[in-house]
Amino acid sequence: MNSAIHALLIGFRATIANVRANAQTFLISVVTIAISIGILGLFLIIFFNLNGFLASWNQQVQLITYLKDDISPAQKNNLEDLFKTNSRVQSTEEVSKDQAWQEFRLSQAERSGLELDLGFNPLPASYKIRFKMSDNRLLHISEFAEQIQNEPGVESVEYGKSWISRFEKFMVFCRVFLMATGALLSFGLILIISNTIRLSIYSRQDEIELMLLIGATPHFVKIPFLMEGMLQGLCGSLLSLGLMGVIYYYLKSEFQTSMESIARGMDFQFISEPFLLILVGASVLIGLVASYISTYQYMQVLNKR
Amino acid sequence: MIQLFNVIKKYGSGSPALDDISLKIERGEFVFLTGPSGAGKTTILKVLFGWEDFEEGQVLVQGINVGKLNAGNMHTLRRSIGVIFQDYKLLTNKTVFENVAFAQEVTNRDRKTIKFKTWEALKNVGLTPKKDSFPPQLSGGEQQRVAIARAMVNAPPIILADEPTGNLDQEISLEILKLFEELNRNGATIVFATHSQDILKLGNHRVIVLSRGKVVSS
Structure with a gap:
């Protein structure tokens, strides 16, 4: 247990040192992740508000x-x-x-x-x-x-029997369309984030090779890269959601009145808390998985000799 | 200390890079490994520190059967060997001090020991004034001395050097050779691969000559 904590502490120290030494690569990855999460976040905001808009119409029947x-x-x-x-x-x-x-x-x-x-x-x-x-x-x-x-x-x-029937079909279509688009978008963004992290690891192949040459254990090589991937995911998602939060409160203060006049009783919503946590968690997880796959693959290549 | 028994190593379907090689290097010996390009000097070194696999034969280093090691326990072998390359293999985004300290960090030493040992190693190669410089700011000879400091900082019993003077002029090469001889006097077994006749003449040590993957004289 103690040795595991010790290994994690060393890994964490190495991660911070790596981030400092490769600040530019780290920043580029974080910004790319932030943009990707931002696109997904904006989509979710549109999705939630459109859903709320449809529900408020539904309520008026x-x-x-x-x-x-x-x-x-x-x-x-x-x-x-x-x-x-x-x-x-x-x-x-x-x-x-x-x-x-x-x-x-x-x-x-x-x-x-x-x-x-x-x-x-x-x-x-x-x-x-x-x-x-x-x-x-x-x-x-x-x-x-x-x-x-x-x-x-x-x-x-x-x-409004016929109108309601058409409206219901429209709502089903909207939800299916939005969910399918969301799934495709998420898949694309997962690829973008994981490739960004993989590229940042590939740019440091020499470092991995040297670590193995001078007698580092596979865990010692992997842990800092895994932590760095998670840190990139965390920083990217927090940066993105923070910026979106600022934009949301600005838009809300400017356009809430107009929104209410279009759909009575409807509140302009941000991404709900569970989805915020899911976005941050997913971003951290993608960072971890992408780093794991990249280091694992590269170490496999070196170990095949 | 180092023993090779009928080792055969092939790259693809061509002629073997190591063709039935057997040799023995005693503890504390200084050995030159020489021969023309493609003779198998680098391949032997790579086999010794487990960077290259081999098809047949047995390799024993410090009593470790290299062929039996896997990715999970290879570090036990590599921690007993210091390796030096012609192209230095220094991390350009780390300072001289950090490059040398890095070799100890991977062995989980405490910070105080790392600092002390790094300082000592840099002093031995005469590079303390350059400890905060980055490798691209150094000359070739200085970079190679950093690489030597990194290889010796963990006091490994074996040092393998692959053409360490290949990129350096004669004067600097001689300085580097002297550093290796100093390490040897302190008890390290040195295997020094070179094709330079000048280096072979300057260092009065045993010479193993390779040609086309075979030992032609030892």
Whole structure:
């Protein structure tokens, strides 16, 4: 145990000495990793916010139940009971005929500047029903709409069935597309990072060769390179995420209001904490694996003799 | 100390680089290894410190059977040998002091000992004033002296030198030869590969002559 700690300490000292002696190569690797992680991070920010944007649209979908003008109080009570007993219903808002007409007149006046006066009210009374968030929210809306549209006193129901169907397909497409793009991007970036680290090791083949010549053990040769690879991954990812954080807070302070006006209630998000940890961890891991493969391969070549 | 028994080494399908070589070098001996280019001088040295494999025969160095070593335990052999090359093999991004200290770091010595031994080795080769210089700032002779300091700093019982004066003029070559003779007087076994007749004449030591991978005189 003590000898393992001793070996790690020596390795760490050697790593720091190597970083100092090869500062330029180290910096180039760190910047390359930072750029790669930055590209992936930006992609994740876009992914999370687009997802949030789609979810906020989804949240705005509601079921409107239009009532017949001659609906009886008993029929109304029956409908209200149905809303209350459905555990998925979040809230119900009753809109009377007069209220509907007032809202319609106001919105028309805002748009065209004309005051409507038909002499009668053509609009029906209605209930606006909002549903709780759940995985199959749109399916529940559709099922509930079918259930109540044949109830007595109900004129019709509306929740944009065809629009929702198209929207759902669009959301599935968006998510699959983003995930596939993310996977391809991640794969490409893994190759870029690992090749950068491999090149930095290949540029120091003489050092590895000399270490073996003067009697270094394979562990003594490998440990500083592995630590350096991990350090490159750590520094690169922290640099990148730090810069992205600064840019994010700037953009948020500048554009949050505009974002909210496009998608009500939507917050402009940064990469979530678990993903931040995954990004840093993955970067360190890639550094470690790339260094291991490179030193291992080069030492194999030397040992084949 | 060093024994080769019927060693055969081939590169590809051509004629062997070492063709049934057998020889013995005693403890504390100073031996010149000579012959024309391609005679097998470098190959013998590489076989001795486990850098080249061989197809047949046996090689014993300090009682270690070189052919039986693998990548995991090769360092046990190499720590008992100091190797010096014609092209010095110094790390250009490390100072003279760091280059010499590096050879001890790989053996896990403590910092104090490393500092003391490095200083001592540099003093022995007359390079203490240049300890903070980088190899490209030194002359060829100085670089070779750094390489010698690095090879001797761990006090190995065997020193193998592959054309250590190949890039140096006669005056400097003589100085380098004297350094090796000093190491030999201190007990190290020296195997010095050279094709320079001047060096062979200046050093009055046993000469092993190689030609086309065979020992022609010993």
